[in-house]
Amino acid sequence: MSLQHYLVISSILFSLGIFAVLTRKNAISILMGIELILNSCNLNFVAFSRFITPAESIVGSEVFRFDGQIIAIFGIVLAAAEAAVFLAIILAIYREFGSIRPDEVDTLKG
Amino acid sequence: MVVSLISIILLAPLASFAIFALLGLAKRNFPRQDYLSTFAMLVALGCSLYLIQEVVSDPKPLTVEWLSLGSVTFSMGFYLDSVTVIMLIVVTLVSSLVHIFSIGYMHGDPRYPRFFAFLSLFSFSMLFLVVSDNLLGIYIGWELVGLCSYLLIGFWFEKDSAANACKKAFLTTRVGDVGMFIGMMMLFAEFKTLSLYGDNGIFDAVTTLESGQIAGLSIAGILIFCGAVGKSAQVPLHTWLPDAMEGPTPVSALIHAATMVAAGVYLVARMFPILTPTSSLVIAYVGGITALVAATIAIVRFDIKRVLAYSTVSQLGYMMLAIGAGSYVAGLFHLTTHAFFKALLFLGSGSVIHAFHAMHAHHDDEHTDDAEHEHDDHSLVHEHGSEIPPDQDMRNMGGLRKKMPWTFGTMLVATLSISGVPFVFSGFWSKDKILAGVLGRAMEWNSVHHYILFSMALIAAGITAFYMFRLIFMTFFGEPRNQEMHNMAHESPWVMTVPLIILAALSFPIVNTGWFNKDYVKPPEQHHVSAPQHAYVSPDTKTADANFGFSLFGTSEAEAAEEDGGNGTTYTDDAHYAVHKLAHNIAMVLSICVAGLGILLSWMFYQRRTFSAEGVATTFRPVYNLFWNKYYFDEFYDGVLVALTVWKSRLFAKFDLSFIDGIVNGVGKVTRDIFAAFIGFFDNRVVDGLVNRVAEVTWAAGGRIRKIQTGAIQTYLFVVLGGIVLIILIFRLF
Numbered sequence: 017m018s019l020q021h022y023l024v025i026s027s028i029l030f031s032l033g034i035f036a037v038l039t040r041k042n043a044i045s046i047l048m049g050i051e052l053i054l055n056s057c058n059l060n061f062v063a064f065s066r067f068i069t070p071a072e073s074i075v076g077s078e079v080f081r082f083d084g085q086i087i088a089i090f091g092i093v094l095a096a097a098e099a100a101v102f103l104a105i106i107l108a109i110y111r112e113f114g115s116i117r118p119d120e121v122d123t124l125k126g
Numbered sequence: 127m128v129v130s131l132i133s134i135i136l137l138a139p140l141a142s143f144a145i146f147a148l149l150g151l152a153k154r155n156f157p158r159q160d161y162l163s164t165f166a167m168l169v170a171l172g173c174s175l176y177l178i179q180e181v182v183s184d185p186k187p188l189t190v191e192w193l194s195l196g197s198v199t200f201s202m203g204f205y206l207d208s209v210t211v212i213m214l215i216v217v218t219l220v221s222s223l224v225h226i227f228s229i230g231y232m233h234g235d236p237r238y239p240r241f242f243a244f245l246s247l248f249s250f251s252m253l254f255l256v257v258s259d260n261l262l263g264i265y266i267g268w269e270l271v272g273l274c275s276y277l278l279i280g281f282w283f284e285k286d287s288a289a290n291a292c293k294k295a296f297l298t299t300r301v302g303d304v305g306m307f308i309g310m311m312m313l314f315a316e317f318k319t320l321s322l323y324g325d326n327g328i329f330d331a332v333t334t335l336e337s338g339q340i341a342g343l344s345i346a347g348i349l350i351f352c353g354a355v356g357k358s359a360q361v362p363l364h365t366w367l368p369d370a371m372e373g374p375t376p377v378s379a380l381i382h383a384a385t386m387v388a389a390g391v392y393l394v395a396r397m398f399p400i401l402t403p404t405s406s407l408v409i410a411y412v413g414g415i416t417a418l419v420a421a422t423i424a425i426v427r428f429d430i431k432r433v434l435a436y437s438t439v440s441q442l443g444y445m446m447l448a449i450g451a452g453s454y455v456a457g458l459f460h461l462t463t464h465a466f467f468k469a470l471l472f473l474g475s476g477s478v479i480h481a482f483h484a485m486h487a488h489h490d491d492e493h494t495d496d497a498e499h500e501h502d503d504h505s506l507v508h509e510h511g512s513e514i515p516p517d518q519d520m521r522n523m524g525g526l527r528k529k530m531p532w533t534f535g536t537m538l539v540a541t542l543s544i545s546g547v548p549f550v551f552s553g554f555w556s557k558d559k560i561l562a563g564v565l566g567r568a569m570e571w572n573s574v575h576h577y578i579l580f581s582m583a584l585i586a587a588g589i590t591a592f593y594m595f596r597l598i599f600m601t602f603f604g605e606p607r608n609q610e611m612h613n614m615a616h617e618s619p620w621v622m623t624v625p626l627i628i629l630a631a632l633s634f635p636i637v638n639t640g641w642f643n644k645d646y647v648k649p650p651e652q653h654h655v656s657a658p659q660h661a662y663v664s665p666d667t668k669t670a671d672a673n674f675g676f677s678l679f680g681t682s683e684a685e686a687a688e689e690d691g692g693n694g695t696t697y698t699d700d701a702h703y704a705v706h707k708l709a710h711n712i713a714m715v716l717s718i719c720v721a722g723l724g725i726l727l728s729w730m731f732y733q734r735r736t737f738s739a740e741g742v743a744t745t746f747r748p749v750y751n752l753f754w755n756k757y758y759f760d761e762f763y764d765g766v767l768v769a770l771t772v773w774k775s776r777l778f779a780k781f782d783l784s785f786i787d788g789i790v791n792g793v794g795k796v797t798r799d800i801f802a803a804f805i806g807f808f809d810n811r812v813v814d815g816l817v818n819r820v821a822e823v824t825w826a827a828g829g830r831i832r833k834i835q836t837g838a839i840q841t842y843l844f845v846v847l848g849g850i851v852l853i854i855l856i857f858r859l860f
Contacts, residue, residue, distance in 0.1 A: 034847065038840055046840075122837025 022063035029056035043106050043116040047099060054095045058088040128180050129188055132204050132257055135170040135177075135214065139221075139249040142166040146243035159239035163246045164225040170253065171218040177211050187259035187323040198318060205259030205323050209458060213256040213392060216465045217385050219632075221249045223625035224380040227473050230621035231376055231480055241281060241374065248274035252385050256392065261310050261320040261328075264393065268306075268353065271386045272299050278381060279373040288372040298366040302356020309349030312342065313400075322396065329399045329650070340402055347405030350397055351412075358390025358442045361416040365759050367439055371431040375476030378431060383438050383472050384465035391445040391461050398454055399650045406450045407575055413446025414582035419757060421589035425596070426743075426753045428521055429514040430475045433597050437544070438468055440586060444560060451579055453563030454650075460556035463633070467540040467553055470629035474537035475518075477622055478601060481530060481615040482517035516611070520597065525606040529615045532623040534602045536630035541598050543633040545591035546721040552635040554717075557587060558710075561717050566709035580713075584720055591724025599732035 029052050036049025065084020110116050142163045149156050156162070189203025225245060232241050251274055255267025273296075280292030313328055314320055316339075321327040335343060354360070359367035370382050381387070394401075394409060401409070417440045424436035441464050448457035516522055527534045543553035561583055568576030606612035617623070730736040743750040755761065836842075 038844055038847070118839045121839075125835060125837030 019063055019067040022059060022067075026056045026059045026063070029053075029059065041117050041119065043109070043118055046118065047102050047106075050102075051095055051099070054091055054098075058091045061085070061088045061091065128177070128206055129204065131173045131177055131180070132188075132206065135173045135218070136250060136253055136257070138166040138169045138173075139163070139246040139253070142246040143243050143250065146239060146246070155239055157239065159242045160225070160229050163242035164222065164229070166246060167218060167222040167225050167249060170249070171215075171222050174211070174214040174218045177206070177214065180206070180211075187321065187327070189259060189321065189324070200262055201260060201321055202263055203259045203321075204257045206257065209392075209395065210257055212458070212462055214253065216388075216462050217249065217252050217256060220384040220465055220469045220629075221245070221252075221380055223628055224376045224469065224473070227379075227476070227622050227625040228374075228376040230619050231476055232374060237281070241278075244274055244277050244281070245377075245380065248278065248381060248386070252389065255389055259321060259323050261313070261322065264396070265307070265310065268357065268389065268393075269303070271381070271389060272296065272303070272357070275299075275370070275381050275386055278377040279370045281374055281377065282372070285372065287369075291366075291369040291372040295366040295370050298363050299356040302352045302354070302363055304352075305349045305355075306353025309346045309352070312346040312349065316342070316346075332400050341404075343400060344402040344404040347397065347401050348408050351394060351405065351409050354390030354394050354446070355412060356390075357393075358387050358446065359416075359439045360390070360412050360443060360446060361419050362759065364416060364420060364439045365756075365763065368432050368435040368756075371429070371435050375431065375472060375479060378435070379469045379472030379476065382435065383468040387438060387442055388445070388461050388465060391442060391449065391457060394446065394449050395454060395458055395461075398449065401450075406452065408450070410447050410450025410575075410579050413443040413448070413450055414579050414586075416440065416443030417447060417586035418443075418582055418589075421586045421593065422753050423756050424593040425589065426750065429518050430478065430520050430523070430597065430601065431472070431518055432514075433520075433593060434468070434471050434475060437471075437590065437594065440590060441468065441544070444557070444583060444586065447579055447583055448560040448563060451564045451567055451576060453560055453567075456556065456559040456563045460560055463543070463552040463556040466629050466632040467543040470536060470540040470626060470633065471544070473622070473626055473629065474533050474540065477530065477533040477618040477626065478523065478526065478615075479517050480618055480622065481526075481533075482522070482611055520600040522608040522611050523601045523606075524604045524608075525602070525612065526615060527602040529612070530602075530617045532617060532626060536623075536626040537602070538598060539630040539633050541594045545594050545725060546587055546717055547725075548714075548718050548721075550634060552633050554721075555635050558714050558717050561587070561713035562706070562710035565713045566706040569709050570705045584716055587717055588720035588724040591721045592728045595725050595728035596732050599728065603733055 033049045033052030033054075033056060036052060037046050038049075040046050040049065061084040063084075065082065065087075106116055109121055113121055115121070142159075142165075145162065146156065146159055187203050187205045189201040191199050192202040193200040225242065228241065228245065232238055235241060248271060251267050251270030253267075255264055255271060258264045258267060276292045276296040279295050280288050282288045283292070310320065317328050317331045319326055319328065319331075322329055324330065332343070356363045367382055367387065371378055373382070420436045420439035420443060424433050424440065427433045427436060441460070445457045445460050445464070448454075448460060539551070543551035546554045546557045548554050561580065564576055564580045564583060567573065568580055731739050731742075752758075
């Protein structure tokens with residue numbers, strides 16, 4: 017499996033995430049879309065880290081560097097935190113508006 | 127030594143006043159202010175007497191610099207010569223006696239301490255005026271005595287008449303003071319100093335004036351004399367002095383007889399060196415007219431104090447006449463003798479009034495049934511708004527001789543003195559000296575002016591004798607006209623009679639002519655008297671010397687002086703001396719004659735009643751009316767000057783209302799109707815329009831642009847995505 021396969025899958029995930037964010041009428045679905053986007057990014061990080069090793073590491077010894085993987089773990093943690101905040105916001109919006117459809121929450125409309 | 131003595135003389139009364147003032151600020155009353163003030167005056171009197179021996183032949187001003195303005199420096203200082211010393215003694219002596227008299231007279235007055243404090247302040251001011259060596263100091267003292275006069279005339283300010291009188295006195299003298307100030311400024315502009323003595327003083331500088339500048343000097347002299355006209359109550363500013371009798375009688379004696387009113391004479395005497403023949407003549411004529419006018423008015427007064435007031439005016443005119451005619455020494459001599467006998471007369475009248483004082487309560491019906499009151503047609507309202515107080519009305523008096531022997535005796539002495547009864551009374555000597563001086567001048571120069579002045583003085587002397595004896599006869603002789611008041615009358619306590627007796631003693635020449643001993647008072651040089659008049663001053667000194675000793679036979683002293691030959695310097699000219707000796711003898715005979723005639727007529731009218739005063743008054747009704755109404759001076763001032771001032775004020779008020787206000791209102795109208803309208807239009811249309819257009823454009827733009835803000839979060843995201851895609855495309859393509 018080469019780097020291109022990973023990137024293709026990552027692109028598909030990202031596009032699906034974007035599609036979900038832009039089209040779904042339910043805030044929870046939008047959250048899911050965002051999670052897809054984040055995970056596509058994480059996949060990219062890991063893939064690049066695995067296939068494109070920094071130059072000085074190659075010259076020195078047979079030591080792997082895990083920079084991309086570590087960033088991916090950070091991204092997962094961030095996604096978890098983000099989900100918590102997002103769900104809290106959605107709860108607050110529901111209490112306020114009685115709905116979680118983003119097109120109905122338009123108080124800032126000009 | 128001299129400086130410290132003068133300082134004590136000045137500071138003693140000032141300290142007395144300051145204590146009163148400070149306690150007054152602390153809301154405390156010092157009940158023994160009378161003793162304090164009297165003591166202060168006695169200290170000043172002692173120092174003044176001691177100063178007699180300090181007088182040096184060539185006095186120098188003792189000055190300090192007081193104020194520097196640019197290149198001009200005003201100095202303050204003392205000048206001590208024989209005239210100063212004599213004035214100091216006169217002021218302190220009369221003031222002390224008046225203080226003592228007031229302890230009795232003012233007893234029980236609710237503002238008793240204040241009265242003495244004011245007397246102290248007055249004494250300080252007067253002494254300051256006397257010792258000043260410069261016009262500025264004299265002017266300061268001058269205004270201060272004017273203030274004290276105002277305060278003391280209005281001492282019983284509850285009375286409307288007193289309140290009006292003090293205002294009248296203050297304002298009338300102010301008229302003269304303005305002239306005096308202008309005169310001072312003229313001298314200042316010319317000489318750049320107000321100091322009189324010393325190397326750069328006015329009297330020094332005046333010697334260098336050229337003949338072309340004499341006219342200006344004459345005007346300055348006459349203007350300064352204007353101040354004296356106001357202060358010394360000369361015609362036409364004399365009307366305030368009779369009204370000033372509303373003040374307490376000791377005040378009349380001190381301020382309005384002996385000292386303050388004499389300040390004018392003193393000022394003219396001080397300014398003697400700058401007097402030119404023209405200004406001298408003006409002074410002499412004003413004095414002569416005053417002497418005559420006031421004497422004739424005095425004949426018909428019934429208020430005892432008003433008679434004395436007009437007498438004072440008349441005598442002051444006499445002094446002015448003397449100094450104006452060049453008889454410097456005679457004028458000052460008459461000033462001192464007059465100070466004593468007139469103070470005595472006033473204090474005596476005060477004693478009489480005091481005796482009647484208890485009658486204040488029930489006098490109302492005394493007045494109307496008066497036998498002599500046959501002039502109902504000229505109501506007494508002419509006595510400036512007030513009737514004569516019954517305790518001052520001579521028609522209520524009569525026969526007081528036995529009731530008040532001391533008062534009678536001392537007043538008789540003063541009357542004999544002022545009337546010019548020969549030889550044993552000082553008034554005769556001083557008056558005779560004035561007459562002799564004027565007649566001598568007239569004969570020497572063959573001057574019509576001086577003959578006229580001499581006859582004025584002579585007539586005034588006769589009238590003086592007449593009205594003074596009228597006063598004595600009406601008050602002390604005859605039958606009591608008002609029995610009820612007569613019964614109440616009593617002799618005054620000793621604090622009041624003792625000053626009278628001392629003053630009476632001073633009316634004898636043996637006591638006071640010694641001051642005018644030969645060489646003690648010397649007239650200063652007048653530099654602008656041209657050559658033939660150079661003897662102008664000197665022979666006068668000689669007659670002065672000749673006539674001052676005490677002698678039962680006046681001429682023998684003159685002869686003794688003749689042997690002395692005078693100072694043997696400028697006037698050994700026998701011709702001059704002979705003329706003056708002749709003039710002196712003529713004047714003496716004439717003055718004795720007119721005095722005798724006056725007394726005789728007075729006796730026949732008021733004692734023996736050979737003639738009826740009422741009958742004469744009826745016969746010469748117009749003349750009587752003229753005298754009774756005081757030559758209509760007050761009516762003239764009320765009718766012309768006051769009316770003119772009021773009219774002028776109304777005119778100005780109208781001018782203000784119509785013209786000034788018109789301009790202001792017009793400008794306001796133009797501003798409001800034209801400028802304001804234009805500016806309002808500009809504001810409404812242009813400025814507001816601009817602002818509104820901007821606002822409308824913004825509003826419209828906002829209305830369009832806000833549509834972009836849909837509020838739908840997915841729209842935003844779509845736009846963001848589109849933007850990113852667009853950016854990527856742009857970067858990929860270009």
